[in-house]
Amino acid sequence: MALIEAFRQLLGDGAVLTREEDLAGLTEDWRGRYRAPALCAVLPSNTAQVAAVVRLCVEHGVPVLPQGGNTSLCGGATPADQGKRPVIIALTRMRRIRSIDPVNNTMEVDAGCVLATIQEAAAAAGRLYPVSLGAEGSCQIGGNIATNAGGTGVLRYGNTRDNVLGLEVVLPDGSIWDGLYALRKNNTGYDLKHLFIGSEGTLGIVTGAVLKLHPLPTAETVAWLAVDGPEQALEVLGLFQASCNSRLSAFELINSNQVRLVLEQVPGRRCPVARVDGWHVLVELSDTGDTQAIAGTMQAVLERALELGLISDGVVASSEAQRKAMWLVRHSVSEANKKAGVGLTSDTAVPVSAVPAFIAQATAAVHVIAPGVPIVVVGHMGDGNIHFIPFFSFAAWEAMANRAEVADQMRRAIDDAAAALRGTFSAEHGIGRTLTGEMARYKAPVELRLMRAVKQAFDPSGLFNPGRVLPVAREASSPSSDATDTRES
Amino acid sequence: MALIEAFRQLLGDGAVLTREEDLAGLTEDWRGRYRAPALCAVLPSNTAQVAAVVRLCVEHGVPVLPQGGNTSLCGGATPADQGKRPVIIALTRMRRIRSIDPVNNTMEVDAGCVLATIQEAAAAAGRLYPVSLGAEGSCQIGGNIATNAGGTGVLRYGNTRDNVLGLEVVLPDGSIWDGLYALRKNNTGYDLKHLFIGSEGTLGIVTGAVLKLHPLPTAETVAWLAVDGPEQALEVLGLFQASCNSRLSAFELINSNQVRLVLEQVPGRRCPVARVDGWHVLVELSDTGDTQAIAGTMQAVLERALELGLISDGVVASSEAQRKAMWLVRHSVSEANKKAGVGLTSDTAVPVSAVPAFIAQATAAVHVIAPGVPIVVVGHMGDGNIHFIPFFSFAAWEAMANRAEVADQMRRAIDDAAAALRGTFSAEHGIGRTLTGEMARYKAPVELRLMRAVKQAFDPSGLFNPGRVLPVAREASSPSSDATDTRES
Structure with a gap:
C-alpha cells in the first residue's frame, strides 16, 4: 500500500509495524477490553517525523490515533471497531x-x-x-x-x-x-x-x-484515623486545611467494606487502627525542612479532633516502614477488589462539602436497584473525587440474570446522584470511548456545541482520534455499559 | 432608534444610557488615553438580560463591548475609534x-x-x-x-x-x-x-x-535585602524556594534608580537598608499558624545568604508598621515615576533563570538607542515578570525631537530581548488594542491561525469586542506607540 510504503521511506522499515504479532500490544488495551485492527503503527523519533506522518495520513484520508503508554482506562488509546482502520502513532521512541x-x-x-x-x-x-x-x-x-x-x-x-x-x-x-x-x-x-x-x-x-x-519535600508524616462517617471526615479535613495550608498533601477516605476487602485479599496488609468498622481516613502532611514541625502540627490537629469527638482513634506512623505500610493498605485497593469480585466503579467528583450527601444519596439510589448490595467507597476526599463501588462476589454476580442492565442502571444512578449535586461523572480518567454516552446525557447542548465547534475548527476533516470525547449525534442518551469495570486509583 | 427602544423595553429607561454626559465614564479609559463614542451603554441586572441584550445586538449587527471596572491598561474596555459604534454592556449592576x-x-x-x-x-x-x-x-x-x-x-x-x-x-x-x-x-x-x-x-x-x-494566612514576615545585582537576587530566591516551599509569597526586585525615585518623589518613604546603591529585594513569607516558625525560617535563610556573600545587608520588619513601610516603598513606584518624568514601561516575562540576562541584554539594547539613559527596574522576580523602564526626566523627554520613534524603538528592543530568551511581551496586562501589533510581530503564524479559528468558531459574525487581541491582517508588524506609558504594578 502506498501509504505504508511512504511511511517506510520516511521512517525506515523498523519504525513501521504492520504484522499482527508486532501490533498486538498496540491494538488492544492493557486490560484486554478493547481490541480492533489498525492499518499500521509508526514509531517516529522526532517531532518533524510526527508532522510528516500526519501530513501523509491527511493526504490519504486515514484516521490518526496517537498513543502513549496505552494505559487508558476508558478505551482512549486503541483503535475503534468501526470506521476506517487508523494509523497508530506511538511516541515510544521520543523519550528524551x-x-x-x-x-x-x-x-x-x-x-x-x-x-x-x-x-x-x-x-x-x-x-x-x-x-x-x-x-x-x-x-x-x-x-x-x-x-x-x-x-x-x-x-x-x-x-x-x-x-x-x-x-x-x-x-x-x-x-x-x-x-x-x-x-x-x-x-x-x-x-x-x-x-x-x-x-x-x-x-x-x-x-x-x-x-x-x-x-522536593524532605519531611513527611502520615496518620490513619478512625471516624464515624463522611461528615466527621469532612470536619477533620477542615481542621487540617486551617492549620496545615498546602502542607496537607493527601486526605483519602476509605470505608470499612474496602478496608475489609484489602485485609481479606492481600496477604500482609493489616488495619492500622484497632477497629475495622466505621470509616477510615489516610492523611499525609509533607514539607521542605525537617519533620519536627509537621509532626507537631499533625499531633496538634489530631488532639483537637479527638477533643471534638471527630475521630475515635488515630495512629501516626512512627517510622518509614509504618508510613509505607499505611500507604500499602490504600494502594492495595485495586488488587483486593479485582480478587474479591466485581465492583461497578465510578469516577465521580462533587464539591468537597457535598461528599457526605453524595455517598448517602448514591447508596440509597443503588439500594433501590439492588437492596442491600455492599457499597465500597474509596476516594480522594480532599478533591471531592470518590470512587463509589457497588460490589458483588463473583457468585452473586454470576447468579444475576440481567447483569449488563443492572450495571447500566447503577452507573446511571451513581452519576445522576453526582450530577444532582453539580458533580461530574469523570473526575480524572477522561472520556475515551467508554463515556461518550455520558457526555450526551450530562453535558448541556450548548457546551457540546462549543466543543464541537472547537473540534471542527482544529480538525475539520475529523481524522484525529475519531469517536472519542464527543458523542456522535445518534448516541443521544444511552450511556454505554462497562459492567466489569474495576477502576479505582 | 429601534435597537435602543428595544433595550429600553427590555431593561427599563434607567438602564440604557445614551446621553454623552452619562456615557463619559464608559467611553474613555481611566487614564484618558482612549476615547471614542458608543451607540449606547446598557446596564443589565442579571444573566438573562445580558443574553437578551446580546441577541438584540446580533439581530441589528451591532458590535458588543463588555465592560467591567474600565481599568484596562491597554485599551481593552473602551470603544474603538473605527468601525460601527458598539453597545457597551456594563456589568455594574450585577454585583451579588x-x-x-x-x-x-x-x-x-x-x-x-x-x-x-x-x-x-x-x-x-x-x-x-x-x-x-x-x-x-x-x-x-x-x-x-x-x-x-x-x-x-x-x-x-x-x-x-x-x-x-x-x-x-x-x-x-x-x-x-x-x-x-x-x-x-x-x-x-x-x-x-x-x-x-x-x-x-x-x-x-x-x-x-x-x-x-x-x-487565610495568619502569619507574615517581610524583609528588605541589599544585593549586588540580579544574579545574586536569583541565588537568594533559590535559597528561599528550597527552605520555604509555598510560604514564599513575594519576591520583588527593585533597582537603585527605582528606589531613589521613590525616596525623592514620595514624602515619608525611606530606604529600609543603609545603602541605596546596588539592587534591592523585598521578600515576604506567609503561612497559617503563628509567626514564630516563618520568622525562624526567614532568619535562617538570611544568615545563610550572608554567609554565602549573596546579600550585603538585610532588615527584617520587626513590627506591623515596619512591614507596611517596606511594602509602601514598593507600592509607591507608580506614583513616583509618574511625578518624576516619563517612563517607557514594559510588561515582559522571561524564565526566572533568564532574568539577569534579560536585564543585561535589554539595557545594552536600549543604550544603543539612547546611550546612558537611566534604566528603572521593578518587577515580580519570582514570576520572571520584570517591568523594565527606560526613564526620562520631563525636560529630557521634551527636548527629544523624535519621541514617538524612540519610544517605539525602545519598546521593540526590550520586547525583542525578552523574545530572544523565549519570553513574552505581555506578562499580566493582556493585549487589548495596544499590543495587537506585537501579537503580529511575536506570535508564530500557526498560533495566530489557531486563535483565529477559535474566534471564528465562537463568534462567526465578529461582533464581540472587535479589534482586540487578534491583529487584523494588515497590521503585519508595526507595534503601536504608547509613548507615555507608565505601567508598573
Missing part, C-alpha cells in the same frame, strides 16, 4: 529529557517520556514533578497531558494541567505549534495550551512539553 | 456574592463584583481570595477573568486563571453556557473555562464565576 532548568523550576521533555522517568530526573535535580498515579511506570507524559491525568498529588499540586507550562503540538494539518514557553505569566491571546490538555488526542498530538517542578 | 461554601473553599459571584468586595467577603468567611492588584478597589472580577489578571499574589497562588473553578458565559449567539462547576477535578471534554479566561471579551461575556478560596 530535553533539558532541566532547576532555577526556573522547569523541565522540557519529549512526549514519549515515561512518567516515572520524569519523576526520577526531577528528583536527581533536587526537584519534584508531583503528578503520581498507579500507571506511572508505563504511562507517558504525552498521554498524561492528553487526558489531564490526576492521581494522588492533586490536593496539594493540582492535576497534570496545573503542572504544564508549555506544549509542542503537531496539528491535524501536519503543522507544528511550538508553544514551549517556560513562563509563569503570559497573557498574549487565547490559552491554546489548556485547550490541548485533556483533549485526548482529538485536536492534535502533543510531542513535547515544559513541565513545572517543585521543591 | 451569590454564595460562599467555606467547606468546599469556593465562592460563586456575579461578574460585576468589585475585586475588593470579593476579598472582603472571603475574609469575612475566614478565607482568602488571593488575587490582589492595584486596581482592586474598582476593577471587577469579570474583567479580571477576561484578562487573566496577575498582581502581587502570583508567586504563591497563581494568576486569576488558577483561582477560577467555574464560569457562566453569555455567548456571541445570545445563549448562556452554565459552566458554574465548583469541582477540583473534572475531565469531561475540552476545557472551555480556560479558553474564555484571558480572551478579553472577544469570545463571550463572563456573567458569573466560581472562585477558589484558600486558608
Whole structure:
C-alpha cells in the first residue's frame, strides 16, 4: 500500500509495524477490553517525523490515533471497531529529557517520556514533578497531558494541567505549534495550551512539553484515623486545611467494606487502627525542612479532633516502614477488589462539602436497584473525587440474570446522584470511548456545541482520534455499559 | 432608534444610557488615553438580560463591548475609534456574592463584583481570595477573568486563571453556557473555562464565576535585602524556594534608580537598608499558624545568604508598621515615576533563570538607542515578570525631537530581548488594542491561525469586542506607540 510504503521511506522499515504479532500490544488495551485492527503503527523519533506522518495520513484520508503508554482506562488509546482502520502513532521512541532548568523550576521533555522517568530526573535535580498515579511506570507524559491525568498529588499540586507550562503540538494539518514557553505569566491571546490538555488526542498530538517542578519535600508524616462517617471526615479535613495550608498533601477516605476487602485479599496488609468498622481516613502532611514541625502540627490537629469527638482513634506512623505500610493498605485497593469480585466503579467528583450527601444519596439510589448490595467507597476526599463501588462476589454476580442492565442502571444512578449535586461523572480518567454516552446525557447542548465547534475548527476533516470525547449525534442518551469495570486509583 | 427602544423595553429607561454626559465614564479609559463614542451603554441586572441584550445586538449587527471596572491598561474596555459604534454592556449592576461554601473553599459571584468586595467577603468567611492588584478597589472580577489578571499574589497562588473553578458565559449567539462547576477535578471534554479566561471579551461575556478560596494566612514576615545585582537576587530566591516551599509569597526586585525615585518623589518613604546603591529585594513569607516558625525560617535563610556573600545587608520588619513601610516603598513606584518624568514601561516575562540576562541584554539594547539613559527596574522576580523602564526626566523627554520613534524603538528592543530568551511581551496586562501589533510581530503564524479559528468558531459574525487581541491582517508588524506609558504594578 502506498501509504505504508511512504511511511517506510520516511521512517525506515523498523519504525513501521504492520504484522499482527508486532501490533498486538498496540491494538488492544492493557486490560484486554478493547481490541480492533489498525492499518499500521509508526514509531517516529522526532517531532518533524510526527508532522510528516500526519501530513501523509491527511493526504490519504486515514484516521490518526496517537498513543502513549496505552494505559487508558476508558478505551482512549486503541483503535475503534468501526470506521476506517487508523494509523497508530506511538511516541515510544521520543523519550528524551530535553533539558532541566532547576532555577526556573522547569523541565522540557519529549512526549514519549515515561512518567516515572520524569519523576526520577526531577528528583536527581533536587526537584519534584508531583503528578503520581498507579500507571506511572508505563504511562507517558504525552498521554498524561492528553487526558489531564490526576492521581494522588492533586490536593496539594493540582492535576497534570496545573503542572504544564508549555506544549509542542503537531496539528491535524501536519503543522507544528511550538508553544514551549517556560513562563509563569503570559497573557498574549487565547490559552491554546489548556485547550490541548485533556483533549485526548482529538485536536492534535502533543510531542513535547515544559513541565513545572517543585521543591522536593524532605519531611513527611502520615496518620490513619478512625471516624464515624463522611461528615466527621469532612470536619477533620477542615481542621487540617486551617492549620496545615498546602502542607496537607493527601486526605483519602476509605470505608470499612474496602478496608475489609484489602485485609481479606492481600496477604500482609493489616488495619492500622484497632477497629475495622466505621470509616477510615489516610492523611499525609509533607514539607521542605525537617519533620519536627509537621509532626507537631499533625499531633496538634489530631488532639483537637479527638477533643471534638471527630475521630475515635488515630495512629501516626512512627517510622518509614509504618508510613509505607499505611500507604500499602490504600494502594492495595485495586488488587483486593479485582480478587474479591466485581465492583461497578465510578469516577465521580462533587464539591468537597457535598461528599457526605453524595455517598448517602448514591447508596440509597443503588439500594433501590439492588437492596442491600455492599457499597465500597474509596476516594480522594480532599478533591471531592470518590470512587463509589457497588460490589458483588463473583457468585452473586454470576447468579444475576440481567447483569449488563443492572450495571447500566447503577452507573446511571451513581452519576445522576453526582450530577444532582453539580458533580461530574469523570473526575480524572477522561472520556475515551467508554463515556461518550455520558457526555450526551450530562453535558448541556450548548457546551457540546462549543466543543464541537472547537473540534471542527482544529480538525475539520475529523481524522484525529475519531469517536472519542464527543458523542456522535445518534448516541443521544444511552450511556454505554462497562459492567466489569474495576477502576479505582 | 429601534435597537435602543428595544433595550429600553427590555431593561427599563434607567438602564440604557445614551446621553454623552452619562456615557463619559464608559467611553474613555481611566487614564484618558482612549476615547471614542458608543451607540449606547446598557446596564443589565442579571444573566438573562445580558443574553437578551446580546441577541438584540446580533439581530441589528451591532458590535458588543463588555465592560467591567474600565481599568484596562491597554485599551481593552473602551470603544474603538473605527468601525460601527458598539453597545457597551456594563456589568455594574450585577454585583451579588451569590454564595460562599467555606467547606468546599469556593465562592460563586456575579461578574460585576468589585475585586475588593470579593476579598472582603472571603475574609469575612475566614478565607482568602488571593488575587490582589492595584486596581482592586474598582476593577471587577469579570474583567479580571477576561484578562487573566496577575498582581502581587502570583508567586504563591497563581494568576486569576488558577483561582477560577467555574464560569457562566453569555455567548456571541445570545445563549448562556452554565459552566458554574465548583469541582477540583473534572475531565469531561475540552476545557472551555480556560479558553474564555484571558480572551478579553472577544469570545463571550463572563456573567458569573466560581472562585477558589484558600486558608487565610495568619502569619507574615517581610524583609528588605541589599544585593549586588540580579544574579545574586536569583541565588537568594533559590535559597528561599528550597527552605520555604509555598510560604514564599513575594519576591520583588527593585533597582537603585527605582528606589531613589521613590525616596525623592514620595514624602515619608525611606530606604529600609543603609545603602541605596546596588539592587534591592523585598521578600515576604506567609503561612497559617503563628509567626514564630516563618520568622525562624526567614532568619535562617538570611544568615545563610550572608554567609554565602549573596546579600550585603538585610532588615527584617520587626513590627506591623515596619512591614507596611517596606511594602509602601514598593507600592509607591507608580506614583513616583509618574511625578518624576516619563517612563517607557514594559510588561515582559522571561524564565526566572533568564532574568539577569534579560536585564543585561535589554539595557545594552536600549543604550544603543539612547546611550546612558537611566534604566528603572521593578518587577515580580519570582514570576520572571520584570517591568523594565527606560526613564526620562520631563525636560529630557521634551527636548527629544523624535519621541514617538524612540519610544517605539525602545519598546521593540526590550520586547525583542525578552523574545530572544523565549519570553513574552505581555506578562499580566493582556493585549487589548495596544499590543495587537506585537501579537503580529511575536506570535508564530500557526498560533495566530489557531486563535483565529477559535474566534471564528465562537463568534462567526465578529461582533464581540472587535479589534482586540487578534491583529487584523494588515497590521503585519508595526507595534503601536504608547509613548507615555507608565505601567508598573
